[in-house]
Amino acid sequence: MMKALLINLFCNLLLLQSCNPEKQKMTQENFPYMVTVSAPEEYPIEVHQGYLSNGLKDLICGVPKAGMEQAGWHGDGSKAGQGSNVIPSHLYLTYVAYAEKKFYTVDADLPKDKILQLFRQGFLVQDNSKQTIVDGQEHYEMVPGTYDTFTIGAAPGGIIVIWLSGNHHRTEVCRLQAKEVFVDKNDFMGFTDTTESQQQFFDELYKITVPDSIKAEITKSGIPFGLWDKYREKFNYRFVLNPYDEEDNFTHNYYLYFNGEADELFAKDLEKNEYLSRGIPYNCTYIMKKYSTEIFFNDKEMLEVFNNLKSKHPDKPIDIIITPTFMYNDMKVSVKCEDEIIPLTKYQVKGVWGG
Template sequence: MGINKLKILVLFIFYSFSLVSCQNKKMEEKYNWSGTISAPQEYPMEIYSGGIIANDFTYPFDAIWGTQNTGWGNEGSKMNVATKKMEIPHQLEFTWYSLVEEKFYTGKWNLDKIKIEQLFKEGFIDTDTGKKQTYTTFKIGLAPKGKIVLWINAPGVQKEIGSFQAHDTIITKAQAYENAQYMFENDYAKERLKSDFLMTSEVKNRLSTSGYPDPSIYENFRKKYSWKPVVELPSGFKIKKIFFMACNGEYDTYAENQNKKAIPYYLSIVISDVAGKELGANLFFTKDEKYYEENVLKGNNVLPTDFDLTDMYKTFTSFSQTEPVDIIIKVNPENKSADVSLKQKENSIQLKNFISKIY
């Protein structure tokens, strides 16, 4: 009789734990999210296979995604999925072909699910509407030398949530699946890079005059500094909002309490005059005079292909990462001009490589 009671007690405890476990699984929050790919304009990447993996869903990638080079941090193609809400992913796996290097890279990495879930739950406040929003897209950044970055994205905000190292691998035509056979045609990479539709005139100009950026530049772009914008305006004018896009692929509305940030290549300052009329002052840090017409006017605030050659980038990288940096911006709304300088301690450098648009 004592043994039977013990068995009943053990079974009761077992089923209790099972019930709690099932309830916890049911209670795991789900979100609407999708995936996309980013790659530098000057280093096109061919997609072979991959997936953003959650317990209840895998967002897949294969050769149908083709060549991706929309710009570092920029969004590539997107595929619709039937599943409306999914758990937070816990793993990323990816294999791709770097056309310039003519190498395949592959890897599988565990994601910080707790950190990602916290970011999704906390969300952010949309500065235009004042409403709470959350993230909607996982963006995979493919860089040379097998570097891979993962961002989470929503309109107006993008944050890095992981950086990984893939290893090179060999895939033969005999091993490749049917839809990827085209990658193994003779001189496929060389011929693809010659395509007039693959690279813009801006990219071609960069490559012909200065060559390819150092493959490690995308890792260097991840370095962060304690910078803040210091905007000098005429009397009666006020700052309403500052938005930035950084060379590491992150972008957000500037706030005083933010942590260190990567070097910005774009600053958008919304100001108001004495009568309350809003004006915009946009700064694009590039040497390319055609950048605004060829990119921004087409709705594409992409990282300039010459950003690593600008005095903005070179000056920042000559500064200490531990000391604060002021980006001093003098805006003259009347003649629609702006001056920009960088200052760290007593060291002040006037910048020349930028385009200003005030409207």
């Protein structure tokens, strides 16, 4: 009798655990994801061959060959049917960098434990099916979510950055270094063309794939090698709303950073008004009580201002201050550290909506 009761109790405990989504998420080993490849818009690349493998070097899935990739350093590339639910331990990838007229190869281990930890940690997302109205404001129940895309970014100089992304969240996994390698252009194209040399192949694809404005910049100043590593530097800052009526506040913001990461903050997090360590902002959507706005930042200006303040005010946090003009017709942006305030001039306000 006692044995039967113990068995029944054990089974009930297992059933309770299986019904607890938080418990499941923290112990789950397999997370489905799609694999994509991206590159800066101005510096397109194309995959020659590649794959993800496990610790035994067994194939997990291929890296998609979806033509020219230039989704932007902050964007995911084309989903071309490659993915898995097994955590990868190794990446092999060979690709052509059209602006550099080179092939690169990266053959490196991945931080499997970190990838698994990020999948397990995930983030909270709002459940749009569970909405309530409090004091005229919409409120949603928050439920656990996690990443669903594994993106390999390739920037000039053989810089490789891996991100996990999903539902307005994007987190860097690691940075790798690819090496220049020789690949016969006939192997890359899949057929033999004896009328075109290797250099002619590079020159012709350079003309076709690289934007004219970037060709002019490369001719004038060369390719800005190292820029994408500068993007990866993080600063301790927050966004501050400075409304003229002193009653408005942020309610739900989306942030996209030049380092390729992204996140969103809901009212509870925004109320904390915390400083967070992150890359310089690229594109941010600010949602307030009645209005919303979208602002694009300039990378050169932000790097200059942030590095200047970091040098003059070591270890001090920074405020990016968003100030609506009268009737919310526009937004003014400045950066403040201690008693120093620097108005920004190169940002772009895409629009202001609501009212």
